[in-house]
Amino acid sequence: MNTNHIIIKMVLDRWYGSVTNFNKILDSLSDNQLQKEIAPGKNRGIYLLGHLIAVHDDMLILLDMGEKLHPELNEPFIKSPDKTAIAIPSAPELRSFWAKQCDVLQQKFSNLNTDEWFAKHTAVSAEEFANEPHRNKLTIIITRTSHLQYHSGQLVLLK
Template sequence: MITTDLCVKMVLDRWNGSIENLNKHLTVLSDEQLLKEIAPGKNRGIYLLGHLIAVHDDMLRLLDMGEKMFPELYEPFIKQADKVVTQIPSAAELRAMWAKQNNMFQEKFAKTTTDEWFSKHTAVSEEDFSKEPHRNKLNIMITRTSHLQYHTGQLVLLN
């Protein structure tokens, strides 16, 4: 296997493993548990789930894979803090969005070539990318996987 192919496989395997890990925890958490704060005065589980969907939704644009699936989640889960916006989707609705989004990512990632993973993401200019080729789509996957793992660790505290 070519080294670049191996690098892509390792990153995507870690992404997939992290998604599976969060899914495992989500299946044991009730909707009521997701309404609890991770710690007193901190984010609720439902907010973290919505936040992850909103952040991953933005990956579509960064990876040049299309438009956001759930643009309505930007305001309550990225722009605002937990409990500032009173109207948010239910835990059941967020679970369905999460599943739909992850299925879509699996389809898109399966069609993405190694060369595409090492191409620039949409938030970097051609000029900057020529100086900093590490600002590529695969790097977006690395940072988003770390972000996913961080919030999974928080959600585990609800169980």
């Protein structure tokens, strides 16, 4: 196994470990608990779940892996603050969206070869990438892993 394979394995192991941890937290919370605010005046758990789905949906575009699964979640969970959208999907619907999205991402990730992981993502131009080769697809996984871990820590507060 060469160094690039090891790096990819390390990053993806942390990603999958973070998803597993999030799933344990999510599974430990009832739909009613997801309706609670993390802290007074802060986001609700259901909003954080929808937000993570919408952000991970964006990864499909950033990694050039296809279209979003749930583009309808962008407005209420990325562009709008919690409690401002007229209607959002129910907790059971969002749980289902999350599970499906995790499966799709895992399948898409498993199809990328080493060179593809180190290729540019779609939010960077060829010129920028030539000067900043660290702005690659693997970096997207690193930043999204940190984002997922941050919100996992918030969800724990609902217990």
